Every structure is written in C-alpha cells, then in structure tokens.
Amino acid sequence: MFKHTTLFHAALLSAVLYNMPAAMAQDASPKALGSAYTPVAAVSADQAQVVYYRLPVANAQAGAANVYVDREFQSALLPGGYTAFCVTPGQHSLGAYLNDAPNYNGKNTDVYSAQLSGGMTYFLRVGEGANTAPQAVARAQAESELGATRQQIHALSRASHVAACNYQAASAAPARASTFKDYSLSSDVLFAFGKSGYADISPSGRKAIRELVTQLRTSHPNLEQIEVIGHTDPIGKPAANHALGLKRAHTVRRLLVDGGLSAADIKVSSAAADDLVTQGCKGSRAEQVACHAPNRRVVVRVDLLP
Structure with a gap:
C-alpha cells in the first residue's frame, strides 16, 4: 500500500510539540490518553478515514511516535494510544516515527505515500522496530487490537490536510x-x-x-x-x-x-x-x-x- 516517494525540504516545527520526552511513554493519565476505542463509523465518499494506533506492548520503545500527514505533524502516539482523522481522497504521505528528534525525519526523509479512496477507512499500526513504514492492518484484526487502546489527546494537530470526519448514519445491516x-x-x-x-x-x-x-x-x-x-x-x-x-x-x-x-x-x-x-x-x-x-x-x- 505504501511506497517510498521523492522527498523535498520542509520547515521543522517546534521540538516542544513534536518530541515527547521519554517519560511520557509511560504516562497513561487522562491528560495524555482519553476514552477507549470504539468502532469508527463509515465516512462520506468525499473523505478517506485513517485510524493510526500503537500497541501497548511491554517492549515498546520509550517516547512518542510522531505521526505526520503530508509532512505535517498530526499527533504523537504513546504506547496504547490511537488517533482517527479524515483527509480528502487521493495521494497522501503518512508515517509514525520513533526517536524523531532532532532532525524530525518523519517530515523530511523516509516519507511513505498512499493512494486513499473516498468512503474507505484505513487502519495503520506503528512499528516498534527500525522500519518506519506504516503497517496496514485489516479491520477485523485492527479492531481486536484497538480494544486495548485509548484516544491520544495531549498533542495539537498541525496537519493542514486533516479535517473533521463526516460520519454516515448507520444503515440497517444485511x-x-x-x-x-x-x-x-x-x-x-x-x-x-x-x-x-x-x-x-x-x-x-x-x-x-x-x-x-x-x-x-x-x-x-x-x-x-x-x-x-x-x-x-x-x-x-x-x-x-x-x-x-x-x-x-x-x-x-x-x-x-x-x-x-x-x-x-x-x-x-x-x-x-x-x-x-x-x-x-x-x-x-x-x-x-x-x-x-x-x-x-x-x-x-x-x-x-x-
């Protein structure tokens, strides 16, 4: 789903926003993590939805994983945190990067690109190893893992292409x-x-x-x-x-x-x-x-x- 793309220079944003201290990786207080995950609804055809999450595993690296959308900061995921957001359909760069400071490589190098379709929801998981490529996960598996996560709420998004999701009313299931x-x-x-x-x-x-x-x-x-x-x-x-x-x-x-x-x-x-x-x-x-x-x-x- 993801491919390495041609990179271009982008201005660095504030280290205060983008580099979470290592101690915050263990912070599960309401200030950092909000409500538990509940299954997301479908979005309208003029949007694509992304659910990005990080497993609360024992061997998780210290610090937050900085999430970038089109080379702009969106969130900083602690172990056990998730973020859900929408963008317009089309080509977008996505990634979550550990130990991102001081060069903020998630904005400037190793950028991965995805073609997102309208009306679709994509589930991406943070990798705890050296490979920073987003891990695409099928919905059934993702939601079984998301049950142990809570919404990441402590970091302010600066991603200009991210918009509030227009959720569709639930229709009668077959x-x-x-x-x-x-x-x-x-x-x-x-x-x-x-x-x-x-x-x-x-x-x-x-x-x-x-x-x-x-x-x-x-x-x-x-x-x-x-x-x-x-x-x-x-x-x-x-x-x-x-x-x-x-x-x-x-x-x-x-x-x-x-x-x-x-x-x-x-x-x-x-x-x-x-x-x-x-x-x-x-x-x-x-x-x-x-x-x-x-x-x-x-x-x-x-x-x-x-």
Whole structure:
C-alpha cells in the first residue's frame, strides 16, 4: 500500500510539540490518553478515514511516535494510544516515527505515500522496530487490537490536510450480518507471496492459527459451522487467483483441524480478488505487490447460533 516517494525540504516545527520526552511513554493519565476505542463509523465518499494506533506492548520503545500527514505533524502516539482523522481522497504521505528528534525525519526523509479512496477507512499500526513504514492492518484484526487502546489527546494537530470526519448514519445491516463473525488472517503472515501449501506456511502463521483455535473455543463454545475463505490480490489471471485462494483456504482448514476443530464443521471457498480492501495500486510489480498486501488474506467465518 505504501511506497517510498521523492522527498523535498520542509520547515521543522517546534521540538516542544513534536518530541515527547521519554517519560511520557509511560504516562497513561487522562491528560495524555482519553476514552477507549470504539468502532469508527463509515465516512462520506468525499473523505478517506485513517485510524493510526500503537500497541501497548511491554517492549515498546520509550517516547512518542510522531505521526505526520503530508509532512505535517498530526499527533504523537504513546504506547496504547490511537488517533482517527479524515483527509480528502487521493495521494497522501503518512508515517509514525520513533526517536524523531532532532532532525524530525518523519517530515523530511523516509516519507511513505498512499493512494486513499473516498468512503474507505484505513487502519495503520506503528512499528516498534527500525522500519518506519506504516503497517496496514485489516479491520477485523485492527479492531481486536484497538480494544486495548485509548484516544491520544495531549498533542495539537498541525496537519493542514486533516479535517473533521463526516460520519454516515448507520444503515440497517444485511440480515446475515448478525449471524456470523469473521476472523481475518493476513496471508503475508501465513505464506510467502504466491505460496499456498501446508509446508509453505510460516512459523508465525502456524502460531496465529493456534491462537485463533484457542480464541474460537473460548468465544464460541457451541461452534457448529466454519467457512474458511481465501482472498487474493488482483495480480494475475482470475482463474489462477481463484485456485490460489482455494488452496490457501484448504491449508488453513487443515491447520484448524490439526488444532482440534472438527473437520466435518469446516468448509472452504475462494473469493479470489472479488472483495478487495485496498484498490488503486500502481507502480512497478514490487510496488503493487506491497500495496495489495491487505487484500491477501484468509478469513475464518464463524456461524453464530441464534
């Protein structure tokens, strides 16, 4: 979704606003963090919404992660903090940077660009390592992690392209929306690009599926029906994408059965590239592969009993 762009010089803003002292990384007072996250509503077609968050992990680096939008300061995320904002659809630079002072590289170097579509909501997670590229996360996974965060309220936004969100009134959900729950697994966590076999699945993918089995047993003690749906990006021919999605779904099903779930209760299907969460990816093949990462996923859909 994100690509490195040509950089240009931008004036540095005040270090008081942009460089949070290390001690503030442990500050969970109401002055720094506000209300707990609640699921954001859809926005109008003339806006794109971004939810940027930082996990409250034990190994979080000290200090705040400065968030920049189009090279202008938007917020400073402490561990366990999130910010939600809207911009006009189109190309924007986004990033959250740790240890940003004194050069404020988030404004001047390593800027990452994204094409944001109107009416869409994008979930981005701060990376605690050296890689400052925003981590795009599927909504289901993001909101399970956002449950442990609170709104960041201690820093004043100076991002001129950020606007108040025009939220849409909630519409009646389809009848089936209340009958199932989706658990989305990033295909790039499960498999290398283009891979789908049982032997191809990564150690992190096997761990993610074991954790999902535990969660399913805890959250759904009367579990009776599961559908594993393989999704792909639009790169390649439709028939090949459909086959790839189905192979990945079969592999995940096998691992769910290995984890102790009943094989008779699990069916598989492929959505191929019919339900994209990221669109408009351009550039070289490598850039398109990176941009389409959120589309490559496997969804485990659980039927909920009445």
